[in-house]
Structures are given as C-alpha cells and as structure tokens.
Amino acid sequence: MSQEHSRVKPNAHPEAEVREGEHSTIPHPPPEDRHEKLRYKPTPDTGWTAPIPSRQGGDTEHDFLTKPPYSWTSDKFVPKYFSECWCGNVAFEFHGDPVDAKHCHCRQCQHLHGAPFQWAVIFPKTSVRMIKNEDNSLHFFSTTKRSDEHHVPCKVSCDQCRSPIFDEGRNTVLAYPSSFKFEDGKVPKDFHPTAHIFYKER
Missing domain, CATH: 3.90.1590.10 (glutathione-dependent formaldehyde- activating enzyme (gfa))
Known part of the structure; x- marks a missing residue:
C-alpha cells in the first residue's frame, strides 16, 4: 500500500477496498500550508462596495x-x-x-x-x-x-x-x-x- 493510501485507510471502513482513480489526487489530510493559504486568500472584486449584507447576523x-x-x-x-x-x-x-x-x-x-x-x-x-x-x-x-x-x-x-x-x-x-x-x-x-x-x- 502506498504512503498516500496509508493516510487514507484509517478514515475508511477497515474492510473497505482502497482504489486509485481520477478523483483521488488531492491528498488527505491536505497539505500543511493549505489552510494557511486560504486564510489570506483575497476576496474577489465583484463590484460590491458597501458593507457585507447581514454581517452582524440576525x-x-x-x-x-x-x-x-x-x-x-x-x-x-x-x-x-x-x-x-x-x-x-x-x-x-x-x-x-x-x-x-x-x-x-x-x-x-x-x-x-x-x-x-x-x-x-x-x-x-x-x-x-x-x-x-x-x-x-x-x-x-x-x-x-x-x-x-x-x-x-x-x-x-x-x-x-x-x-x-x-x-x-x-x-x-x-x-x-x-x-x-x-x-x-x-x-x-x-x-x-x-x-x-x-x-x-x-
């Protein structure tokens, strides 16, 4: 079993077969810097200049x-x-x-x-x-x-x-x-x- 599959296996059912496929390229857990990059990902400029609606909730x-x-x-x-x-x-x-x-x-x-x-x-x-x-x-x-x-x-x-x-x-x-x-x-x-x-x- 590959190193990537050994990371996936504990989260799967113990008897489940682990197979590679076209949608299995994203590593789990994600790379360590993944969430660090997301934290600073800029919000796209879609033309809205006012405060975000309902930002205070309620x-x-x-x-x-x-x-x-x-x-x-x-x-x-x-x-x-x-x-x-x-x-x-x-x-x-x-x-x-x-x-x-x-x-x-x-x-x-x-x-x-x-x-x-x-x-x-x-x-x-x-x-x-x-x-x-x-x-x-x-x-x-x-x-x-x-x-x-x-x-x-x-x-x-x-x-x-x-x-x-x-x-x-x-x-x-x-x-x-x-x-x-x-x-x-x-x-x-x-x-x-x-x-x-x-x-x-x-």
Missing part, C-alpha cells in the same frame, strides 16, 4: 433581497458556476472558484439534510447572486430560531421542491455542489473537499 437587514447573495447586479460579476433547485424555480450563479470545500459530519447537518454528512463549498457572499425566484419559491430556515425566516445564519432552499441550495452565513455562503450544473458533468477540482469536520459525530 434579521436587521430588511432589504436583504436586493443585496448579495440575492438579487443584485454588477458589471464586475462574471458568472462561472450555476446552481438551481430540483424543480428549477430557484437559481443562483457564482463568480470565480470556491474558497474551500469540506464534508461536515455534525448531527445538525445529518438531521437537516437526511444524509450521513453535508458536502459544501465556500464562496464569499459577494460572489453569489440569485437569478431566478419563480413563484416566490425562495425559502429560509433559521436553525437558531427554528423558524422559517431570514435570520442569519440560515438555510436557503426552494419552497416548491424543498431542495437545499446553500447556507447563508455572516460573510460567506456554503453552497451544496449537488445543486450545481457542471458543463462536462464532472466536479471541478476546487469543489473537492479538503477536510472533514465534526468527524467524531459521523
């Missing part, structure tokens, strides 16, 4: 729908990725590449997603904008207040098909790659997770 930003990551415009915003809910009523576009990607194994993610873990890519909030909200299908859920309202941080989904789209935080958006539409059908390297968090709760 529900004080009453006109949030006209600001990032919702309906706003800028000539500097260059769409690179596109995501939408299952029924297509709600859609977003993303500028540039994600800052990072992770798998979260916390109990809350398991419960809310009905899945063993949450896979998310992190974008600056000003690198995201909504391009479709048919039949006013945009839906919010505050995990703090346990109510369907825009109270940051909150979960964003479609009210029609219930597809989860992303988590809105104070500075960033944690988008779900499963809702993205990639041109060649392959997940880009920048969407590959570099870390597992809350792994003890898996």
